[in-house]
Amino acid sequence: MTPLPPAPGQGPATVALVATTAEVLAHPELDERLLAPWERRRLAGIRVPGRRDDVVAARLLLRLCASRVTGLPPDAVEPAQRCPGCGRDGHGRPYLPDHPELGVSYSHADGLAAAAVGPGPVGIDVEPLTRRPGPLAVLRRVLPEDEVDAARAGPDPGPALLRLWVRREALFKAGFEAGRDDVRLTAWTDHRRAAVVALAGADGAPAPLLSSGPAPPSGR
Numbered sequence: 169m170t171p172l173p174p175a176p177g178q179g180p181a182t183v184a185l186v187a188t189t190a191e192v193l194a195h196p197e198l199d200e201r202l203l204a205p206w207e208r209r210r211l212a213g214i215r216v217p218g219r220r221d222d223v224v225a226a227r228l229l230l231r232l233c234a235s236r237v238t239g240l241p242p243d244a245v246e247p248a249q250r251c252p253g254c255g256r257d258g259h260g261r262p263y264l265p266d267h268p269e270l271g272v273s274y275s276h277a278d279g280l281a282a283a284a285v286g287p288g289p290v291g292i293d294v295e296p297l298t299r300r301p302g303p304l305a306v307l308r309r310v311l312p313e314d315e316v317d318a319a320r321a322g323p324d325p326g327p328a329l330l331r332l333w334v335r336r337e338a339l340f341k342a343g344f345e346a347g348r349d350d351v352r353l354t355a356w357t358d359h360r361r362a363a364v365v366a367l368a369g370a371d372g373a374p375a376p377l378l379s380s381g382p383a384p385p386s387g388r
C-alpha cells in the first residue's frame with residue numbers, strides 16, 4: 169500500500185480509516201509487535217480478549233493513517249498519549265511527538281476500529297450500527313437538546329440518536345466544543361462493516377475518507 173501524496177501546496181490531507189478489527193489484524197503491513205512497550209503493558213490489563221483485539225486494532229490503524237500522511241513506514245510511527253486531565257503520559261489524547269502539526273485520533277468498539285491523522289485537531293468515533301446510546305437523561309446532558317428531540321421525533325430515532333452521539337464523540341475527541349461551526353464534521357455509515365463513523369477536523373480541506381477495504385464509505 170502506498171502512502172497518499174500530499175495535495176499540492178496544501179500539505180498533507182487528513183487520512184481516516186475504518187475497518188473491522190479482523191481486517192486490521194490480518195493487514196500485511198500491521199502487526200501487534202509494532203506497538204510500543206508502554207502500549208503492550210496497558211494491553212495486559214484488558215481481560216476481555218475481543219476488547220483487547222479492538223484496542224490493538226485501533227492503535228495499529230492509527231499507525232497506518234500516520235504512515236499514509238507522513239510517508240514513513242508504520243513501524244517508524246511512534247504515537248504517544250498525554251492526559252489533559254492529570255498531565256500524565258500513557259493515557260488520554262494521542263499525539264505524534266515527531267509531528268506536532270498533525271492531529272491524531274482513534275476509536276474502537278465491538279469488533280470495529282477507526283483512526284484519523286491530519287493537520288490540526290482531528291477526532292474520530294466509530295460505533296456499531298446496532299448500538300443505541302442512552303439513557304435519554306445522559307443524551308440530553310451531553311447533546312444539544314433540540315437535536316435530541318428532533319432525532320426522537322423522527323421516523324428512525326435509534327439510528328438518528330446514534331448518529332448524534334458519534335458526531336459529538338468525534339468533536340469531543342478533537343477538543344472542540346459542541347456547536348462550533350468552523351469545524352468540519354462528517355458522519356457516514358459503513359454498511360459493509362455495520363458501522364457509524366464521524367470525523368471532526370479543522371483542516372478546512374476536503375478530507376479523503378477511506379475505508380481500508382474495497383468498499384468506499386457510503387451515506388452521510
Ligand SMILES: [Zn+2]
Nearest residue numbers: 251253254255
Ligand atoms: Zn489522566
